[in-house]
Amino acid sequence: MKxxxxxxxxxxxxLGALNAGLSGAYAYPGTPSTEILEFIQAHPLTAERNIHSHxxxxxxxxxxxxxxxxxxGKRAITSMKHVGLNVAADPFVNSAMTGANGxxxxxxxxxxxxxxxxxxxxxxxxxxxxxxxxxxxxxxxEAYDMADYGFRLSEEFKIPVLVRLVTRLSHSRATVEVxxxxxxxxxxxxxxxxxxxxxxPGNSKRRYVRLIEDYARLQESSETSxxxxxxDAADKSLGIIVSGLAANYLAEIFPEGCPFPTVKISQYPLPxxxxxxxxxxxxxxxxxxxxxxxxxxxxxxVIKSGRTIYGKLSGxxxxxxxxxxxxxxxxxxxxxxxxxxxxxxDVKAASTVTVPRPPALCQGCxxxxxxxxxxxxxxxxxxxxxFGDIGCYTLGYLSPFxxxxxxxxxxxxxxxxxGAADAGQHPAVAIIGDSTFTHSGMTxxxxxxxxxxxxxxxxxxxxxxxxxxxxxxxxxxxxxxICLGLGVHPDHLRTIDALPKNHDxxxxxxxxxxxxxxxxxxxxxRECIQTARRHASAGNKNVHRQPKTI
Amino acid sequence: xxxxxxxAGVGGQGILSIATILGAAALKENLHIKQAExxxxxxxxxxxxxNLRISSDPIASDLIPQGGADLIVSLEPMxxxxxxxxxxxxxxxxxxxxxxxxxxxxxxxxxIKSELDAHSNxxxxxxxxxxxxxxxxxxxxxxxxxxxxxFIDLAPEIIEDGIRTVFGSKGEKIVESNxxxxxxxxxxxxxxxxxxKEN
Numbered sequence: 245m246k247x248x249x250x251x252x253x254x255x256x257x258x259l260g261a262l263n264a265g266l267s268g269a270y271a272y273p274g275t276p277s278t279e280i281l282e283f284i285q286a287h288p289l290t291a292e293r294n295i296h297s298h299x300x301x302x303x304x305x306x307x308x309x310x311x312x313x314x315x316x317g318k319r320a321i322t323s324m325k326h327v328g329l330n331v332a333a334d335p336f337v338n339s340a341m342t343g344a345n346g347x348x349x350x351x352x353x354x355x356x357x358x359x360x361x362x363x364x365x366x367x368x369x370x371x372x373x374x375x376x377x378x379x380x381x382x383x384x385x386e387a388y389d390m391a392d393y394g395f396r397l398s399e400e401f402k403i404p405v406l407v408r409l410v411t412r413l414s415h416s417r418a419t420v421e422v423x424x425x426x427x428x429x430x431x432x433x434x435x436x437x438x439x440x441x442x443x444x445p446g447n448s449k450r451r452y453v454r455l456i457e458d459y460a461r462l463q464e465s466s467e468t469s470x471x472x473x474x475x476d477a478a479d480k481s482l483g484i485i486v487s488g489l490a491a492n493y494l495a496e497i498f499p500e501g502c503p504f505p506t507v508k509i510s511q512y513p514l515p516x517x518x519x520x521x522x523x524x525x526x527x528x529x530x531x532x533x534x535x536x537x538x539x540x541x542x543x544x545x546v547i548k549s550g551r552t553i554y555g556k557l558s559g560x561x562x563x564x565x566x567x568x569x570x571x572x573x574x575x576x577x578x579x580x581x582x583x584x585x586x587x588x589x590d591v592k593a594a595s596t597v598t599v600p601r602p603p604a605l606c607q608g609c610x611x612x613x614x615x616x617x618x619x620x621x622x623x624x625x626x627x628x629x630x631f632g633d634i635g636c637y638t639l640g641y642l643s644p645f646x647x648x649x650x651x652x653x654x655x656x657x658x659x660x661x662x663g664a665a666d667a668g669q670h671p672a673v674a675i676i677g678d679s680t681f682t683h684s685g686m687t688x689x690x691x692x693x694x695x696x697x698x699x700x701x702x703x704x705x706x707x708x709x710x711x712x713x714x715x716x717x718x719x720x721x722x723x724x725x726i727c728l729g730l731g732v733h734p735d736h737l738r739t740i741d742a743l744p745k746n747h748d749x750x751x752x753x754x755x756x757x758x759x760x761x762x763x764x765x766x767x768x769x770r771e772c773i774q775t776a777r778r779h780a781s782a783g784n785k786n787v788h789r790q791p792k793t794i
Numbered sequence: 795x796x797x798x799x800x801x802a803g804v805g806g807q808g809i810l811s812i813a814t815i816l817g818a819a820a821l822k823e824n825l826h827i828k829q830a831e832x833x834x835x836x837x838x839x840x841x842x843x844x845n846l847r848i849s850s851d852p853i854a855s856d857l858i859p860q861g862g863a864d865l866i867v868s869l870e871p872m873x874x875x876x877x878x879x880x881x882x883x884x885x886x887x888x889x890x891x892x893x894x895x896x897x898x899x900x901x902x903x904x905x906i907k908s909e910l911d912a913h914s915n916x917x918x919x920x921x922x923x924x925x926x927x928x929x930x931x932x933x934x935x936x937x938x939x940x941x942x943x944x945f946i947d948l949a950p951e952i953i954e955d956g957i958r959t960v961f962g963s964k965g966e967k968i969v970e971s972n973x974x975x976x977x978x979x980x981x982x983x984x985x986x987x988x989x990x991k992e993n
Contacts (some may be wrong), residue, residue: 250821250829275833359832381913416830416856417817495854567857590883591861595875597901597909603805603840604896639838669795
């Protein structure tokens with residue numbers, strides 16, 4: 245029995261996993277992946293079966309927790325945004341070496357066009373060098389179907405499977421046919437190949453040989469995958485290789501069917517035979533893929549015949565930004581200028597009066613009060629430097645605050661401020677949110693503690709993970725204890741309520757600690773106004789949002 | 795049937811509830827839907843848009859091609875203009891005329907008005923004011939949905955069902971207030987279409 249539901253790509257994959265007998269989901273919030281765990285948290289089956297769905301401290305801990313559940317034979321997923329896979333890279337790459345026992349899906353949501361990210365990295369590269377298979381859904385329906393398929397692939401080959409999403413699929417809704425009944429969960433059972441879970445050199449050397457053999461079998465599996473498809477067509481002057489979401493744009497451009505033979509790829513390793521057949525039968529090839537030119541680079545070493553290959557590297561398709569039906573059409577027209585029916589002469593000229601409207605901190609946001617006081621204090625110094633971090637407060641870079649000089653990756657505020665202080669910079673101020681601090685700031689703070697570095701760390705604590713929509717923050721109510729536990733001197737661990745009326749007090753506090761020639765941590769605290777509104781309207785204001793202060 | 799809509803506005807204005815209502819309505823009618831949204835950083839007071847495609851046939855792309863949209867539906871006049879390249883030659887712009895000014899270089903209102911006037915198929919009026927008159931200031935997005943409804947191939951009753959589905963949990967009063975706003979918006983557009991016919 246199937247029913248129809250209107251689901252985001254994220255939600256379709258999450259529901260697919262639940263219906264496939266999921267036992268645990270692990271994640272740290274990150275756009276565009278956040279809705280996967282949120283959907284699982286809200287689903288009635290999660291409570292009924294006691295499926296794990298608590299947020300993890302970061303993507304590395306999430307990945308390892310999921311691997312631990314897989315070790316015990318149960319089906320697990322871990323989900324993250326693409327740069328989260330950098331944080332989880334160590335366990336991810338090594339999970340190919342241990343292999344999986346219960347089905348394990350590592351879901352990484354890429355963000356081509358950087359709608360809400362600092363780069364456009366393509367997760368498929370990680371899977372390629374880790375020797376991990378990839379599923380790349382081209383539709384919400386495939387996202388749903390690939391959950392169960394992916395678990396089965398993972399269990400058959402005893403290897404984690406990377407599921408690669410992109411923003412346009414994660415955050416686009418469509419009707420999806422879903423199963424009415426969920427499968428049972430796996431029982432606990434331990435891996436048959438026990439030694440490969442202990443990655444000492446002797447074990448690893450044996451395992452690596454087996455992994456490479458398995459990869460060849462995975463390649464065969466890609467040739468017969470229900471998600472990879474060779475579609476023949478009459479015009480052999482061009483063969484098109486299209487992956488994931490790009491397949492939809494091709495279908496949009498040719499509603500009556502593409503006139504050129506195509507290979508649609510949604511499962512990797514690449515199906516070499518399919519690609520070689522296309523190369524043998526067609527005079528030239530074009531690769532249309534969302535993200536970086538992963539396939540385009542790879543097939544230059546795969547195809548036997550010396551065919552011209554068009555794509556992102558050769559410039560027919562844009563090298564940056566996400567694909568659109570229009571950019572794919574333009575790319576095809578560059579290769580096939582005689583396809584005049586594709587030309588659209590009726591497009592209205594873009595408006596000349598519109599101006600960009602960049603995002604901004606909400607009115608009434610506590611980060612505003614922090615930046616306002618900090619800017620006033622730093623105006624007293626000749627060359628202050630403020631090292632920022634990832635979160636809503638990144639917006640402090642923009643007007644009217646123009647308050648930060650660097651933003652790199654989760655946690656880099658504290659460590660870069662320390663490096664700058666090591667270089668002689670003063671004032672060296674780090675500003676980091678509460679959730680980012682527990683994600684990746686704590687270990688860097690220990691470095692600064694150990695050297696009593698002259699750095700002023702401001703933890704702008706809004707008691708939530710704000711930018712992604714207000715998920716629980718793992719340090720809420722514990723930040724003072726964490727800092728003291730790491731060795732921050734109690735005299736230089738200060739807290740203040742971030743409120744407009746405290747502007748002068750905040751200035752005084754910031755000034756005092758900047759003047760202190762050692763490490764200080766200032767926790768400026770006030771709940772995110774978005775979550776505060778939600779709590780107020782739900783009538784449970786301040787119920788469990790009041791942290792202990794020291 | 796097939797309706798391709800670009801929904802536009804400023805983060806936090808409520809364009810996603812319009813999308814949710816139309817999605818619920820289309821699902822009930824067993825139609826195909828694709829709706830691309832924007833979440834994350836851009837929701838913080840920046841420009842936001844959603845591509846909503848409803849069709850009786852399967853839909854390929856989540857994004858509407860340029861020159862392909864039947865409708866631009868916007869809660870803010872400058873945001874409506876941002877997407878004119880996506881509008882088909884016969885397409886309609888339905889927009890609130892109240893500017894949302896949260897940037898220092900917001901263009902002068904007359905400039906925006908004259909550019910809107912240059913398009914042939916436009917429904918533009920102060921939706922905040924109409925919402926206040928018939929319901930509450932917070933339902934201007936339902937006035938907008940109503941004003942767009944005559945151009946969408948879904949029966950008004952079906953869209954009203956969608957409003958009930960989406961706002962049902964907030965109580966009957968809110969539902970009724972939103973439906974009033976929806977109907978007022980629809981009346982406005984119908985009146986405008988009638989007037990155009992007479993001319």
